[in-house]
Amino acid sequence: MRSYSALFRTPEFTPLFLSTALRTAASTIGGLALATLTYDATGSPLLAALSMFGPQLAQVAGATTLLSAADRLPPRATLTGIALAFALGTAVTATPGLPIGALFALLFVLGLIASLGAGVGWGLLNEILAKAGYLLGRSVFNMANGLMQIAGYATGGVLVATLSPRTTLLTAATLYLAGALATRLGLTRRPPRLTGRPSIARTWRTNAQLWSVRPRRLTYLGLWLPNGLVVGVESLYVSYDPGSAGTLFACAALGMLIGDITIGRFVPPRLRRQLAVPLLLLLAVPNLFFALTPGAWVAALTVCVASVGYGASLVQQERLMSLTPPELSGHALGLHSAGMLTAQGVSAALAGTIAQLTSPATAMTSMAAGSVCVTVGLVLAGRGRRPGGSGDECATPTAREELGVTHAPGSPRGTHSDDDA
Numbered sequence: 001m002r003s004y005s006a007l008f009r010t011p012e013f014t015p016l017f018l019s020t021a022l023r024t025a026a027s028t029i030g031g032l033a034l035a036t037l038t039y040d041a042t043g044s045p046l047l048a049a050l051s052m053f054g055p056q057l058a059q060v061a062g063a064t065t066l067l068s069a070a071d072r073l074p075p076r077a078t079l080t081g082i083a084l085a086f087a088l089g090t091a092v093t094a095t096p097g098l099p100i101g102a103l104f105a106l107l108f109v110l111g112l113i114a115s116l117g118a119g120v121g122w123g124l125l126n127e128i129l130a131k132a133g134y135l136l137g138r139s140v141f142n143m144a145n146g147l148m149q150i151a152g153y154a155t156g157g158v159l160v161a162t163l164s165p166r167t168t169l170l171t172a173a174t175l176y177l178a179g180a181l182a183t184r185l186g187l188t189r190r191p192p193r194l195t196g197r198p199s200i201a202r203t204w205r206t207n208a209q210l211w212s213v214r215p216r217r218l219t220y221l222g223l224w225l226p227n228g229l230v231v232g233v234e235s236l237y238v239s240y241d242p243g244s245a246g247t248l249f250a251c252a253a254l255g256m257l258i259g260d261i262t263i264g265r266f267v268p269p270r271l272r273r274q275l276a277v278p279l280l281l282l283l284a285v286p287n288l289f290f291a292l293t294p295g296a297w298v299a300a301l302t303v304c305v306a307s308v309g310y311g312a313s314l315v316q317q318e319r320l321m322s323l324t325p326p327e328l329s330g331h332a333l334g335l336h337s338a339g340m341l342t343a344q345g346v347s348a349a350l351a352g353t354i355a356q357l358t359s360p361a362t363a364m365t366s367m368a369a370g371s372v373c374v375t376v377g378l379v380l381a382g383r384g385r386r387p388g389g390s391g392d393e394c395a396t397p398t399a400r401e402e403l404g405v406t407h408a409p410g411s412p413r414g415t416h417s418d419d420d421a
Contacts, residue, residue: 004265007137012128015186020121021144022179023083028152028253029159030090030172032246035238037165042100045239045360046352050104053235053348055111062115063338068206069198070119070330076187079124082117083180086110087173094169114341119334123193126321126329135318139264142314146257150250157246193327206331216323222378223316223336226280228343229371230306232351233287233364239352240360244296251300255307263311276315280375283309287368293361 008014031052039048089110093103122138129137159168196202211217237248259279263272286306294302317336324332347367354363 004136004140007129007133007140010128010133012187013125013137015182016121016125016128017141017144018186019079019083019179019182020141021148022175022182023086024145024148025152025155026086026090026172026175026179028149028249029156029175030093030169032153032156032238032249033160033165033168033172034093036160036242036245037169038100038103039238039242040165044352045236045355045363046349047100048238049235049348049352049355050345051107052238053231053345055107055114055345057342057345057349058108058111058115060338060342062112063203063207063335063342065200065203066112066116066198067119067331067334067338068200068202069116070123070334071193071328072196072198073116073120073192075120075124075127075190075192076183077189078120079117079187080180080184082113082120083176083183085113087176087180090169090173090176094166094173096166111341111345115334115338118337118341119330122333122337123330124187124190126326126333127190127193134321135314136264138317139260139314142260142264142310143257146253146260149253150257153246153249153253157250160246193330206328207335210324210328210332210335213323216320218378218382219316219320219323220336220339222276222280222375223313223320224339224343225374225378226283226371227310227313227340228347229367229374230283230287230309230347231344232347232367233290234303235348235351236355236360236364239355240290240364241296241299244300247296247300248303251304252307255304256310258304259308259311260314262308263314272315276312277375277379279309279312279315281309281372282306283312284368284371284375287371288365290361290364290368 008017035048035052038051039045042048089106092098092106125137125141126134156168159171211220234249234252237245241248263275263279267275283306286302289302290299317333320332320336321329351363351367354366
């Protein structure tokens with residue numbers, strides 16, 4: 001599958017794409033409104049960052065309790081229910097006088113629900129598309145994510161300024177409802193990919209199974225940590241420059257869109273496999289410029305250039321799927337999403353704490369420097385593995401490949417033994 005038109009001719013791809021785009025728009029509009037509302041009420045960079053990215057901290061709880069359900073629940077009903085839960089929860093956050101403790105308790109519950117939705121949704125995409133079409137399909141979703149973030153943050157900024165944060169939150173709730181409708185009417189009823197009852201024990205066993213293979217383990221860490229630390233930078237846009245936060249978020253989304261289009265559509269596979277580490281460094285290094293506290297437009301250009309580096313995730317996701325059997329694709333992708341979002345939530349909390357003690361610019365610079373160090377550390381960790389060993393410990397020949405940078409020419413893709421699970 002080599003063209004976008006072929007993707008949209010694939011049954012069920014379009015409604016899944018539409019519902020995901022609507023939920024992304026709702027998330028960006030609602031997140032900006034909630035962060036603004038929290039910052040206005042408390043004046044705290046930490047609480048503002050946590051209100052926007054804190055729900056992602058709940059992903060770690062979901063990853064350890066709920067993920068076995070990702071392949072054991074009917075996709076259409078599950079995705080519809082999750083969108084409805086977010087519509088209701090977002091509407092509740094707009095309630096005047098809602099205590100800050102109740103707000104964060106609600107956000108935790110929503111984050112827990114979201115940890116299940118990622119596995120169900122991406123597992124369904126992997127089921128809808130042929131193996132060869134997954135990367136192109138995922139790149140289209142990432143591009144839509146970038147476009148919806150650009151439109152969402154721009155629209156959210158206008159709505160917050162001209163109406164109010166609470167009205168903007170109600171707008172986001174309406175978009176979640178539209179996403180639920182698109183899922184319910186556009187997708188067909190499919191059985192779960194696996195049988196049996198989901199349980200915490202099954203979740204732990206499959207997590208351990210996925211984590212046990214070194215190439216997959218390093219790929220997961222490469223997907224989670226460098227990206228997460230840079231999101232810590234983004235979590236401080238509101239406190240860095242409240243009047244320009246929407247512009248900064250939109251420019252970051254534009255850079256991500258450029259990276260996804262370039263990597264997903266125009267870079268040939270042989271070259272694409274070499275770009276993960278350079279892209280991860282591009283994601284972090286320009287953000288070091290915040291040490292100089294640049295003005296709004298220079299900051300916007302900086303984050304746009306840096307965010308092109310988010311294209312690294314496409315290379316790493318392709319690598320992850322090549323190491324994972326199809327029947328565990330939902331769980332594996334759910335673990336990827338939960339771990340990534342947890343890292344982002346932890347990074348937002350850390351960045352907010354540093355900003356509270358120093359300044360937003362100092363915290364943003366620190367998080368970018370941490371991302372560079374982690375990327376370099378993961379490369380060195382791969383190079384430092386033992387040359388001997390057995391089984392999957394020697395499944396790939398290079399450290400760069402273990403990080404999802406490349407795939408050995410001629411090696412099988414999409415075939416797995418039990419040890420690969």
